[in-house]
Amino acid sequence: MPDQLLYAMEAGLNGLMAGVMYALVALGFVLIFKASGIFNYAQGVLALFAALTLVGLQDGQVPFAHLINAVFGTDLHSFGWTLPAVVAIALAAGVMVLLAVVIEKLVLQHLVNQAPIILFMATIGMAYFLEGLGDLMWGADIKKLDIGLPQGINETIDTLTYNAFGYGFFIDNLDIVATVVAAVLVISLTLFSQYTKYGRALRAVADDHQAALSVGISLRFIWVLVWSIAGIVALVAGIMWGSKSGVQFSLSLIALKALPVLMLGGFTSIPGAIVGGLIIGMGEKLFEFWIGPMIGGATENWFAYVLALVFLVFRPQGLFGEKIIERV
């Protein structure tokens, strides 16, 4: 096999795995958008906040330490423990659920029946607030997130591909883990939404919230539920990105990568988020590999958006945008 093709295959595979990450973030957007018609600008910050909380809990940091020390003249920093990763993850998930309850109580509940643009603006406000809250609680320094996921080159794949093609592929173990976790997450979400009472209620609300109210489904409960799920999806995304490149403000910018995924896959489709993520992940790596050198590189910054725009022109509802049922 020609070397060029092998390199391209390697780049493509790595792109697919990056795509899984994009898909994870896009998934959070889709869940909230489907259930409440809200485009949640804060989804990226949610991932940052979740990752910060996880690190903080795991390392036994005292939340609001700066504030407490400044006010009371104390010198608190750490509880002096290190929690096992599983416990820290469970606690962080609990915090995300709590956050969903608070968001519903303080924001969403008061904006019932408002125009989507108002809700969108509320989520912008939320994004900045959460960003500040994250800093205040856990400090603004760059943190290392390590929950013991395997990292570095996967030797098996390296050896196998070397024996087969005479060229070993570099695939990061972390990417493989992320892919498996994302797959498990999507499958469980699908099972939940198809086969449980609350999943059914969630889809009912997405279809017709007036009718959902009329059968006694509480919209407030459903909102807490979707924001909780979106928060936990954000936690998973935050763990994966944070393990790779540390937890810092730029983590919240992964939302920018999810936007073209949504344009491509449709705002209301879970499969769309996945496939959209994979297409963009792989597309941008291959494009960078083949076309990049000809036009001076750095195509990964804009390729996704251009691809999404092309799609928008030809298929505005996205690849998997929900079919609108028309009946007279």
Added chain:
Amino acid sequence: MLDAGKTETLLEVNNIEVIYNHVILVLKGVSLAVPKGGITALLGGNGAGKTTTLKAISNLLHSERGEVTKGSILYRGERVQDLDPAALVKLGVIQVMEGRHCFEHLTVEENLLTGAYTRTDTGAIAADLDMVYTYFPRLKERRRSQAGYTSGGEQQMVAIGRALMSKPETILLDEPSMGLAPQLVEQIFEIVKAVNEKEGVTFLLAEQNTNVALRYAHYGYILESGRVVMDGPAKDLRENPDVKEFYLGMSDEGRKSFRDVRSYRRRKRWLA
């Protein structure tokens, strides 16, 4: 047949006023009583306030920025106007909305199951699903179809069946005849009658189709611009010359259209 004199009043609406968006006064003092086990019709033309009355009872007004500003609504003698819709469903009062409002991406069976959302006796739900399918055999054939792709008549059946799944004591049924062929309308009303007689479900039924409604109801109220202008046993309303003339489209002088009539004449006769 229901004897109005002996049965208890299940639902009582006392002189309610409803305002939308804080300014638009839509109901201007509506009172009605719904006896247990009966079919009570709420009649009137488009925009008379029938839907608003039903939503005031089921408390779906809030989500439309509507509010009951005066009067009271009692169910089994208890004030219910501050409860949320879910609490009312648990009390046994459920609304079937005008225009059916099926969950169109859910299957017919999933739609029916959402009706049981508030129930805690999960073991009994399967039996009730069978009960609904005996009233609507058509739905059993279509149970796996997406509701959005079923016909208007089937969607009306889904909407009523979904309400039945909540094990209701009272169903507030809004314009079941809307947009359906006369034959289907008759079929739907026959089922309503059967549910009323066999399951003992009380109905408050809003209809523009006075003719059909008065044949199936036991008692009727006629609404005009947010006021009750006439009420009485369905039999009497059917015989009433004004109702015949203005709502049933017939009179001694021959058929007349509603439009031809000058409103002051109607007011004078009914409010006298």
